Amino acid sequence: MLSYFLRRLILVLPVAFGVSIICFLLVQIAPGDPLTAIMPVDATAEEQAAMRAAYGLDKPLPVQYAIWIGNLVQGDMGRSIATGRPVAGEVFGAVQNSLVLAISASLIAFPIGVFLGFLAGYFRDTLLDRAVTAISITGVSVPNYWLGIVLVIIFSVQLGWLPSMGAGPGGSQEWEWNWLHIRHLVLPAITLAVVPIGIVARTVRALSGDILTMDFVQALYAKGMSRFDVLCHVARNAAATALSVMGLQLGYLLGGSILIETVFNWPGSGFLLSNAIFQRDLPLLQGTILVLALFFVAMNLIVDVAQAAIDPRIKRN
Amino acid sequence: MKTLKHSFAALAVMAGMAISQGAVAQGTLRVGMTAADIPLTTGQTDQGGEGMRFMGYTVYDSLIEWDLTSADKPSVLIPGLATEWSVDPEDQTKWTFKLREGVTFHDGSPFTAETVVWNFDKILDDASEQYDPRQSAQGKSRIPAVDTYTAIDDYTLEITTKTPDATLPYQLAWILMSSKANWEALDKDWEKVAATPSGTGPWKLETFVPRERAELVPNADYWDETRIPKLDKMVLIPLPEPNARAAALMSGQVDWIEAPAPDTIPAMEGNGFVISSNAYPHNWTWHLSRLEGSPWNDIRVRKAANLALDREGMMPLLGGLMVPAKGFLPPSSQWFGEPEFDITYDIEAAKALMQEAGYGPENHLDVKALISPSGSGQMLPLPMNEFVQQSLAEIWIDVEFVVVEWNQMINLWRAGAGDPSVEGAMSINFTYFIQDPFTGLIRHLSCDLIAPNGTNWGHYCDPEMEELFTKIRTTFDPAEQDAVLKATHEKYVDEALFLMVTHDVAPRAMSPKVQGFVQAQNWYQNFSSITME
Secondary structure (H helix, E strand, C coil), X not given: CHHHHHHXXXXXXXXXXXXXXXXXXXXXXXXXXXXXXXXXXXXXXXXHHHHHHHCCCCCCHHHHHHHHHHHHHCCCCCECCCXXXXXXXXXXXXXHHHHHHHHHHHHHHHHHHHHHXXXXXXXXXXXXXXXXXXXXXXXXXXXXXXXXXXXXXXXXXXXXXXXXXXXXXXXXXXXXCCXXXXXXXXXXXXXXXXXXXXXXXXXXXXXXXXXXXXXXXHHHHHXXXXXXXXXXXXXXXXXXXXXXXXXXXHHHHHHCCHHHHHXXXXXXXXHHHHHHHHHCCHHHHHHHXXXXXXXXXXXXXXXXXXXXXXXXXCCCC | CHHHHHHHHHHHHHHHHHHHHHHHHCCEEEEEECCCCCCCCCCCCCCHHXXXXXXXXXXXXXXXXXXXXXXXXXXXXXXXXEXXXXXXXXXXXXXXXXXXXXXXXXXCCECCHHHHHHHHHHHHCCCCCCCCHHHHHHHHHHCCCEEEEEEEECCXXXXXXXXXXXXXXXXXXXXXCCXXXXXXXXXXXXHHHHHCCCCCCCEEEEEEECCCEEEEEECCCCCCHHHCCCCCEEEEEECCCHHHHHHHHHCCCCCXXXXXXXXXXXXXHHCCCEEECCCCCEEEEEEECCCCCCHHHCHHHHHHHHHCCCHHHHHHHHCCCCEEXXXXXXXXXXXXXXXXXXXXXXXXXXXXXXXXXXXXXXXXXXXXXXXXXXXXXXXXXXXXXXXXXXXXXXXXXXXXXXXXXXXXXXXXXXXXXXXXXXXXXXXEECCXXXXXXXXXXXXXXXXXXXXXXXXXCCCCCCXXXXXXXXXXXXXXXXXXXXXXXXXXXXXXXXCCXXXXXXXXXXXXXXXXXXXXXXCCECCCCCCCCCEEC
């Protein structure tokens, strides 16, 4: 197990290197100019050229990459062009806020999704199954930014129960575990949870439904095992795949909540990313994408290792 | 019984505290800005007009400022940190400024001619210790005329320009004065200054949390007593998403939002919120290509297109929040003049002009137009451009849109109509800040500024117009200069040099508790008169 873990860990390095190149090049491909964020649009061509040189944007791409990666390995992610602040501080602060949101959404979505999925799988082809399937398809299909706006209209504007924006009172971005902050989390977390509820429910339904038809389940019943014990066996068999789906979902929740964070003005990585995209803030964009991509890589690693630990049938060579 | 009495006493104290807290809260205005971050706080601001509005003319002053006291008349230049200025009649490149005496920065240090020189070096002299690339990037291009600057004595400043340039006062209205003493006290580090900046303006920055909020409090020692803020505090919160801004206002998290989306306005008004708007120097046009082969070179086609637009019919699209264009400048502008060509909706006249130009039902004119789906000041570009497209189709002009994202649009605007990257587009829908002679008129059509060297996107060059621009720069009497500016605008309109569609009215939505705000016809506003009920 340890050797497997180490092997997987070593494999992460070339992946991370590849990710860094893709991150760097992707943002260069996009048309646009980072200088628009820091210069009046009507600055002269000469002034723009001087500014481009000052930020090293006139250098060939391989040179820019070498400088960027060189600084990166020394722990320096550079400075945002738009704000002049260190990228690391901006990105890690935002990722922390996104983690709060993603984990909260997961805590809502995964138990509900698993429960609904099991229910549908166990009562396959019944009215209950169809109801759960309808719920999960709705969850996956409803545009979550639209749902977010609807929830804001109901609970913030009409009822005035919950705030509609920010991560804390007065637009605060420093997360604290108290009600004043948690009430800002409720609506975005619920909105964000809707899609993974659908995905997890559908996955678990399919898995549990298939496993329940397997011969070993009949054998367990034949042995006189109680229904609950049999279900525990089914759950264990389904766990590895379900876990990998949930792990990837957590990754998506962290990086893919741009729309939700924008609707709720949640100061997370998605919000940061969307602003960086509009401003073509290359260092911030590269830093944010890199951190999110590496988080995804790390999640994959954790899920792989956890799968191997849970399911001894999974052989790792 | 004693316990009951104590309880009542405690309740009374709590009620008293609640009332006193309520009283404090009444003096705080929370503003939802459209910017994604707090504008640069060190002096020259970023984030365009909004940056200057909230972090420029609040914390800082310039030598010459805009009068923001009236909603009824166009905003004009007034003395700021300079009380008077004159140009040497013998040498029209030499200007003398008398500075306001007794003004201090928020840190207590005095404002003198030496600090002005220090501030110019901050943005113009990259060899100076205080040179700040971020502020320079924002400020340098605003004062192209400035050549040298010298402190004659504590309260007299001399500026020479590269060539005679009567638009210098307008240029100087961009340049904000930060405190040298504060910068020195903070280890000469602009990053430290960003957290505790010091200007001479009516507001002091008390709290600054990047991306989160800025809290401004009144400068009780402000030199203009009429502009000492009445509020206890103004809190600036970045809220870039229009729906999030509207929800924040309607759920009581902010008291004021900039640029509410037009479709949210009926709901806000229905809930008792107040929409404030006013004409200001902004326009929404199609900047036309004047390169050889462009169909817009034909004045009949340009006039026909201007006559084919039912601007009143466009108003419902924007919830009525627009001023139909009658020219390049808004009709209320001091430089509008009396153009002969009446920009109105006259489809028959438009068709006649098109037929005269050789077009008709059997011979349509095909044009390519650059547009963006969103962008700063672009209002609602997609539906508005579709409206224009449908209107032009009625006079046999078939418009093919080239849609590009806003940041790229800026690049294409800078590149000019002749650049291959615009893919042969013959117009660009680019909204303009048109507040002063340079940004309002000169920069769009000056031969010297043909793109990519400048912002004359369409490569227009006309000797008569060039002469007018020269006259603007060499007419030092303000009234006479205004007359030249009027004549220039009349030429803009009479020759239909742009497809002039509409002007924005800078809508802002606010809680009915906000009182005393006068929306000036300007990109910047005065927040000192505001109180909270």
